[in-house]
Amino acid sequence: MSRFSDMKIEYRPIGVVHSPFKKRDGxxxxxxxxxxxxxxxxxxxxYKDGLRDLEGFSHIFLIYHLHKSAGYSLRVIPFLDTVERGVFATRAPRRPNPIGLSVVRLVGREDAILHVENLDILDxxxxxDIKPYVSAFDVHPTERAGWIEKASExxxxxxxxxxxx
Ligand SMILES: C[S@@+](CC[C@H](N)C(=O)[O-])C[C@H]1O[C@@H](n2cnc3c(N)ncnc32)[C@H](O)[C@@H]1O
Incomplete structure (x- = not known):
């Protein structure tokens, strides 16, 4: 067993997401x-001082705690499928470490408030964390997209x- 297997890692939120979605269903x-x-x-x-220069980016990664997820399953039937898949081959929210990752468009910044678009995150x-999305780093031509290839646009x-x- 790895010396990390019973390690606890503690993070503090740097902020909160406000979205129109009050419930997960739908x-x-x-x-x-x-x-x-x-x-x-x-x-x-x-944490406000850390936002300096962020408005130069049109898209940003939001990294967040999926705080309404309780427990996890290593096999899940993801939203886009009817077949069980390994959780790490999906974006399902019930995961051992319920971390969410979304690339959103940064519309503007007013002091410590970021206005964003394309949100799939619960209010x-x-x-x-926030990181800039940089097409030179983050866009890759992919050869395969696993089971998701079957799902239509x-x-x-x-x-x-x-x-x-
Ligand atoms: C499939 S996950 C994908 C999230 C993110 N784009 C990712 O890939 O990590 C998105 C779903 O997670 C659920 N969700 C969103 N915010 C959540 C939260 N704070 N706690 C638990 N579930 C959440 C909603 O059902 C939403 O439709």
């Missing part, structure tokens, strides 16, 4: 299906249901 499952959906990210005052979600924009609530 909300977008990825930013690709949340085009134009606006919200704000409120950064706590002690009140604690934010762990339409399905990828579908809304979620209550399966992980």
């Amino acid at each position: 909300m977008p499952i990825q930013p690709a299906g949340a085009s134009g959906i606006r919200g704000t990210v409120e950064i706590f005052s002690e 009140g979600t604690p934010l762990l 339409e399905a990828r924009k579908a809304r979620g249901d209550s399966r992980f609530t």
Whole structure:
């Protein structure tokens, strides 16, 4: 057993996400299906100085705690499928470490408030980190996309249901 297996890692939220989604059922499952959906990210005052220069980026990664996820399953039937998959081959929210990752469009910044678009995040979600999305680093031509290849363009924009609530 690895010396890390019983290690606990503690993070503090740097802010909170405000979105139109008050419940998980029926909300977008990825930013690709949340085009134009606006919200704000409120950064706590002690972290505000770290936002300097962020407005130069049109897109940012939001990394957050999926705080309404309880427990996890190593096999899940993801939103876009009817077949069980290994959780790490999915974006399902019930994971051993319930960390969410979304690339959103940064519309603007007012002091410690970021105005963002394309949100697939529940209102009140604690934010762990922000990183700039840089196409030179983050865009890769892919040869395969596993089981998701089968899902149509339409399905990828579908809304979620209550399966992980
Ligand atoms: C499939 S996950 C994908 C999230 C992110 N884009 C990712 O890939 O990590 C998106 C779903 O997670 C659920 N969700 C969103 N915010 C959540 C939160 N704070 N706690 C628990 N579940 C959440 C909603 O059902 C939403 O449709």
